[in-house]
Amino acid sequence: MDIATAPAPIDHAAGQCAPLQLTGSLVHPMSLSLEALRQYPAVTCPAFDLRCYTTQRFIRTVAPYRGVRLTDLLGEAELRNDVDGDFKRMIFLAVGHDGYFMTFSWHELFNTPVGEQVVIAYECGDKALDAQHGAPVLFSGADLVPAPRHVKRLARIEARVLAL
Numbered sequence: 001m002d003i004a005t006a007p008a009p010i011d012h013a014a015g016q017c018a019p020l021q022l023t024g025s026l027v028h029p030m031s032l033s034l035e036a037l038r039q040y041p042a043v044t045c046p047a048f049d050l051r052c053y054t055t056q057r058f059i060r061t062v063a064p065y066r067g068v069r070l071t072d073l074l075g076e077a078e079l080r081n082d083v084d085g086d087f088k089r090m091i092f093l094a095v096g097h098d099g100y101f102m103t104f105s106w107h108e109l110f111n112t113p114v115g116e117q118v119v120i121a122y123e124c125g126d127k128a129l130d131a132q133h134g135a136p137v138l139f140s141g142a143d144l145v146p147a148p149r150h151v152k153r154l155a156r157i158e159a160r161v162l163a164l
């Protein structure tokens, strides 16, 4: 390999974020920096207690997040509906930089109150978040125990249509 032509490594640990990818069953796949996320209508969530589902451990109280609704981003990316009824079988993977991932169903996001409170945050307690502080963070505000669907350093949202 010719080292001179290799792309310069990006030090994501140094506070920089790789852009968030919206991929899968979408008409317009997208790649969004924190700056790009700020261009969408912003919502602010109430403060909440972060608690682990597995251990029930209280982790910390989190100050109000500010960010963009996942459903707004998916509206912009436009979901594909290749076969009638695809939405009934569609799920979304929210994947962290470390491979940690969680799911949402289409119905949960677009046909229950849960979806209105799923936010991709770039600010916490009026302070901008950077990668070191977990940005961008995906947060599902309607969950009874918030930690599992509190994905730090969200890297990708992938839309998939399931088949039996």
Ligand SMILES: Nc1nc2c(c(=O)[nH]1)N[C@H]1C(S)=C(S)[C@@H](COP(=O)(O)O)O[C@H]1N2
Binding pocket: 051, 052, 053, 059, 096, 097, 098, 100, 147, 148, 150, 151, 152, 153
């Ligand atoms: N990217 C990423 N986010 C994650 C996890 C993870 O492993 N990776 N673990 C989840 C779980 S199960 C818990 S309990 C909390 C832990 O939060 P903490 O690392 O701030 O203590 O983060 C959640 N978000």
Ligand SMILES: [Mo]
Binding pocket: 051, 052, 053, 054, 055, 147, 148
């Ligand atoms: Mo956890």
